[in-house]
Amino acid sequence: MPILEIDQLSIAFDTEGDVVTVVDRVSFDLEAGETLGVVGESGCGKSVTALSIMGLLPKPAGRIQGGDVRFKGESLPSLAPERMRDIRGNRIAMIFQEPMTALNPVHRVGRQLAETYTLHQGELSADVVHRRCLGLLEQVGIPAPEQRLSEYPHQLSGGMRQRVMIAMALASKPDILIADEPTTALDVTIQAQILELLRDLQRETGMAIIFITHDLGVIAELCSRVVVMYAGRMAEQAGIEPLFAHPVHPYTRGLLASIPRLEDTPKTLLTTIPGVVPSIEELPSGCRFANRCPYVKDLCSREAPELVSASPGHRVACHRWREAEAGTLENWGS
Amino acid sequence: MAAEPMLRVRGLTKHFPVRGGLFLRTTGHVHAVDDVSFDLDVGETVGLVGESGCGKSTVGKTLLRLHEPTAGEVLFEGRDITTMGRRELRQLRRDIQIILQDPFESLNARHTVGKILEEPFVIHRIGTTQERRRWAGELLERVGLSPAAASRFPHEFSGGQRQRIGIARAIALRPKLIVCDEAVSALDVSIQSQIINLLLDLQREMHLALIFIAHDLAVVKHVSDRIAVMYLGEVVETATAKDIYASPRHPYTQALISAIPLPDPTADRDRIVLVGDVPSPIDPPSGCRFHTRCRHAREDCRQRKPTLDTVRDGASVACHYWRGLG
Ligand SMILES: Nc1ncnc2c1ncn2[C@@H]1O[C@H](COP(=O)(O)OP(=O)(O)O)[C@@H](O)[C@H]1O
Ligand SMILES: Nc1ncnc2c1ncn2[C@@H]1O[C@H](COP(=O)(O)OP(=O)(O)O)[C@@H](O)[C@H]1O
Ligand code: SF4
Ligand code: SF4
Ligand SMILES: [Mg+2]
Ligand SMILES: [Mg+2]
Numbered sequence: 001m002p003i004l005e006i007d008q009l010s011i012a013f014d015t016e017g018d019v020v021t022v023v024d025r026v027s028f029d030l031e032a033g034e035t036l037g038v039v040g041e042s043g044c045g046k047s048v049t050a051l052s053i054m055g056l057l058p059k060p061a062g063r064i065q066g067g068d069v070r071f072k073g074e075s076l077p078s079l080a081p082e083r084m085r086d087i088r089g090n091r092i093a094m095i096f097q098e099p100m101t102a103l104n105p106v107h108r109v110g111r112q113l114a115e116t117y118t119l120h121q122g123e124l125s126a127d128v129v130h131r132r133c134l135g136l137l138e139q140v141g142i143p144a145p146e147q148r149l150s151e152y153p154h155q156l157s158g159g160m161r162q163r164v165m166i167a168m169a170l171a172s173k174p175d176i177l178i179a180d181e182p183t184t185a186l187d188v189t190i191q192a193q194i195l196e197l198l199r200d201l202q203r204e205t206g207m208a209i210i211f212i213t214h215d216l217g218v219i220a221e222l223c224s225r226v227v228v229m230y231a232g233r234m235a236e237q238a239g240i241e242p243l244f245a246h247p248v249h250p251y252t253r254g255l256l257a258s259i260p261r262l263e264d265t266p267k268t269l270l271t272t273i274p275g276v277v278p279s280i281e282e283l284p285s286g287c288r289f290a291n292r293c294p295y296v297k298d299l300c301s302r303e304a305p306e307l308v309s310a311s312p313g314h315r316v317a318c319h320r321w322r323e324a325e326a327g328t329l330e331n332w333g334s
Numbered sequence: 335m336a337a338e339p340m341l342r343v344r345g346l347t348k349h350f351p352v353r354g355g356l357f358l359r360t361t362g363h364v365h366a367v368d369d370v371s372f373d374l375d376v377g378e379t380v381g382l383v384g385e386s387g388c389g390k391s392t393v394g395k396t397l398l399r400l401h402e403p404t405a406g407e408v409l410f411e412g413r414d415i416t417t418m419g420r421r422e423l424r425q426l427r428r429d430i431q432i433i434l435q436d437p438f439e440s441l442n443a444r445h446t447v448g449k450i451l452e453e454p455f456v457i458h459r460i461g462t463t464q465e466r467r468r469w470a471g472e473l474l475e476r477v478g479l480s481p482a483a484a485s486r487f488p489h490e491f492s493g494g495q496r497q498r499i500g501i502a503r504a505i506a507l508r509p510k511l512i513v514c515d516e517a518v519s520a521l522d523v524s525i526q527s528q529i530i531n532l533l534l535d536l537q538r539e540m541h542l543a544l545i546f547i548a549h550d551l552a553v554v555k556h557v558s559d560r561i562a563v564m565y566l567g568e569v570v571e572t573a574t575a576k577d578i579y580a581s582p583r584h585p586y587t588q589a590l591i592s593a594i595p596l597p598d599p600t601a602d603r604d605r606i607v608l609v610g611d612v613p614s615p616i617d618p619p620s621g622c623r624f625h626t627r628c629r630h631a632r633e634d635c636r637q638r639k640p641t642l643d644t645v646r647d648g649a650s651v652a653c654h655y656w657r658g659l660g
Binding site for chain 1: 550558
């Protein structure tokens with residue numbers, strides 16, 4: 001059984017009397033110990049999906065409108081608040097793009113880490129807590145950990161702050177780590193360090209990771225399976241190699257075609273996806289990618305494509321998936 | 335003097351004072367930019383790449399005189415920008431434009447897009463009211479927006495569309511050079527590629543020279559003829575865009591390239607993971623500034639500062655031992 005099941009999850013926000021559905025029937029599973037990537041452009045619903053798993057949707061505006069999230073078979077949205085707090089603290093942890101939003105700027109790193117640690121491990125002697133906190137900082141590769149414990153968050157570099165966040169997330173030895181763009185604000189050499197750290201920690205602890213990013217490079221580097229989202233819906237889900245070698249959904253194909261690559265000839269025009277994502281207020285009733293899709297046909301604007309299984313482990317929401325799968329759809333941009 | 339490039343930057347240096355203590359005395363200097371030199375020709379693009387804080391934006395701003403340089407020379411069409419008076423600078427601001435990550439950070443959000451685009455003509459007293467309005471519409475069309483956008487406000491547009499408006503404003507006075515400072519960095523891939531293509535098109539059409547600043551080497555490589563890699567305020571390597579990826583010479587460039595996640599799960603490569611963070615630019619390391627993180631560093635790298643030596647036409651590297659690194 002998967003450790004986490006996202007089942008037909010829909011999320012809505014109440015805004016000025018209107019109900020806006022921002023995530024529409026998203027379904028995917030997470031297996032114990034795996035790294036699942038969630039990719040898509042800004043506003044497609046990645047963070048909101050993550051927050052809803054954690055029971056942290058902004059209240060009162062945000063709510064789960066339909067579907068379910070099950071952790072080891074147990075439905076999370078229907079849990080009592082204390083039980084959910086327990087799961088959130090001990091079983092599922094989350095890290096964010098900007099650790100400063102989660103760290104308290106007026107408290108020393110050591111105090112915050114110690115508080116998180118005792119929250120999870122119960123009352124322990126100050127000495128034991130101190131030693132464990134040092135251990136956690138060492139585990140996430142922070143040099144001079146003793147000194148760091150007495151520093152304030154603003155004294156740390158972006159990369160070090162993210163390591164502290166990871167240490168706090170690890171304090172509870174979670175089964176699942178949800179990482180929402182944790183390297184997006186970091187320089188590429190620091191990103192490489194953090195990705196390596198996450199890979200090592202996963203090997204050591206066996207935790208499962210949901211890694212959210214807009215960067216297909218990071219996905220290719222870290223994940224074994226990937227969910228592609230577009231405008232609040234799932235476009236495609238596949239194992240990492242099939243997704244990059246044989247993307248089926250036109251959005252995925254366009255996205256892969258338009259990335260500038262190091263081996264490209266400089267100053268040649270890039271392949272593009274024309275147009276822009278429709279705004280959440282003006283979503284079409286049919287396929288949400290229709291206004292940008294070179295393969296669009298009449299049916300697409302009438303009917304939203306369902307997520308179907310194209311091959312084992314490969315799901316896609318496109319009316320023309322059979323042609324794409326069979327290789328009879330022309331290449332993107334040709 | 336046919337050989338004179340359009341822009342010639344020599345020894346550009348910018349130190350910011352750091353103040354502290356009770357009387358806010360200067361207690362040190364941020365070595366934001368140290369001894370940076372490069373040339374740029376009509377229709378050409380130089381890319382500046384490096385991690386945040388390495389001085390890219392300061393180079394861009396200093397050569398526009400948005401910061402006063404500490405030392406160095408910036409010759410634009412033979413005239414030194416660093417010694418220009420107010421009148422000359424005014425003309426210069428027609429010839430050189432800058433595009434930032436969010437073009438509306440510095441603009442009045444209460445103005446319509448039309449007004450924003452007419453403003454450069456107003457400032458430089460060009461055209462009649464009617465002409466300006468027509469030009470604003472033409473600019474919008476040129477960057478791929480509907481002329482009807484003129485009556486709307488910046489916040490009604492997405493990030494990519496806002497950047498199109500920023501570009502429209504930048505090309506309004508037909509500049510000769512545009513500094514693009516992280517102009518596409520905040521955009522989603524599908525929009526980023528549209529904007530890159532727009533810049534490449536405009537460059538060809540208007541013979542624009544570009545200084546393209548970004549931390550993403552794959553993007554910089556895609557729009558540049560030549561690239562300068564910066565580390566802690568200094569240029570450590572220059573090469574053609576093609577060569578920098580195919581045969582990086584400086585250990586920092588090599589690490590930077592190897593850290594880029596490739597969108598290819600079958601890629602099999604040796605990752606050079608740099609240890610530690612970039613040191614403080616207030617008190618940069620002695621000798622070679624990269625020695626604290628360089629895996630090839632030897633004893634004398636701590637003392638002896640490498641100079642940026644030409645290795646062949648258009649390529650240079652600042653490392654004592656680059657020859658032996660293969
Ligand atoms: N607090 C909120 N109130 C109203 N709408 C929101 C709120 N948070 C997010 N949204 C909307 O939900 C959609 C998905 O947002 P998000 O999950 O943050 O996207 P992503 O993380 O993929 O960039 C967006 O259209 C966004 O505007
Ligand atoms: N106005 C300023 N005053 C003081 N220090 C500055 C100022 N602007 C930039 N710096 C410092 O100069 C260095 C280079 O900054 P910057 O040019 O913005 O780098 P980059 O654009 O490569 O990220 C950094 O250490 C930065 O903190
Ligand atoms: S359903 Fe139609 S419009 Fe949507 S992605 Fe498939 S072909 Fe394109
Ligand atoms: S000079 Fe020495 S420390 Fe600097 S890059 Fe070369 S080998 Fe490394
Ligand atoms: Mg997000
Ligand atoms: Mg900058």
